[in-house]
Amino acid sequence: MYIAVIADNIADRKQLERLLSRANDAISDETGTLYIDSFGDEKSFLSTAMRYEIFFVDIVSGEEQARNIIDILKNAGVPGRIVVCRPEGTPFSYADTIDGLLSIDKPILTAPLHQLLKNVHADYLKEVNAVKKVEIRSKTDTHYIPVNEILYAIEEEHMVNVHLENGDIIPMLGDLSGFARSVSTSNEFIEARNDIIVNSNHIISRTKKEIVLTNKETLRLKRFSLF
Structure with a gap:
């Protein structure tokens, strides 16, 4: 789970980093690994905001x-869910106007923080798994794509291009191992080459040298291996 800390006071920022690092040690078996980035203002994180x-x-x-x-x-x-950190008992008047806005009291205590992280992760899993979908994040947007609409993903020039059956190509942030983790619970996907992962449900024929997909596209292969 990717977490962004936006705090204008460096002491508060470092303290929250420490608390989240300890949370990673304590509850990562329930939430997955916590990846924490911290920023002093909004200008420094906007280019990567879609990942959190x-x-x-x-x-x-x-x-x-x-x-x-x-x-x-x-x-x-x-x-991502937005959590406002506020002094204990201090109302945040904007909360009622923002759907889904969360808050946590300061000083931040371990138990409430851990519970909040677990709740957000559980909500995230429900959203993704309501229909069997894969989350794909580009630089400007986040897409939830049904598994059966994905043909294959290929790593090209430090970007993963995800090819869909409707002809669209979504440039995904990260590398092919990140895409592999996203689809690790779906048995449909196989590693066709070290730079290509294919949805096996869209394969209509295959040999040792190539596979042909349902859209008639041919991919040249070096090897096949199941995840």
Whole structure:
């Protein structure tokens, strides 16, 4: 699970990093590994905002600045849940106007933080698994693609291009191993080459040298191996 910490006070930022690092040691068997990035303001994370499942917004310079960051995230269409860190008992008036906005009291305690992380991860799994879909994140958007619509993924020039049966190609952030993890629970996918993963349900013929897909595309092969 990818987490972004946006805090304008360096001491608060470092403290939340430590708490999340400890959470990774304690609950990663339930949430998966926690990957934590921290930022001092919104300008430094916008280029990679689509990758995060959770945004912790801890702004001490005023509610208006926190609201601005939340607006930026919402307008960008980020898929991650937004969590506002606030002094205990202090209302955040913007909360009622943002659907799904979460909050956690400061000082942040271990038990509430761990429970929040578990809840967000559980909600994420429900969303992805409601229909058998794969989450594919590009630089500008997050796509939830039904497994049966994916033909194959190929790693090209430091990007993974995911080819769909309708002809669309989605450039996915990360490498082919990241795509492999995304589809690891789906038995349909096989490694055709060290740079290609194919949906076996779309293979209509195959030899040692090539496979032909349902869209009539031919892929040259070196080897086949099941995940």
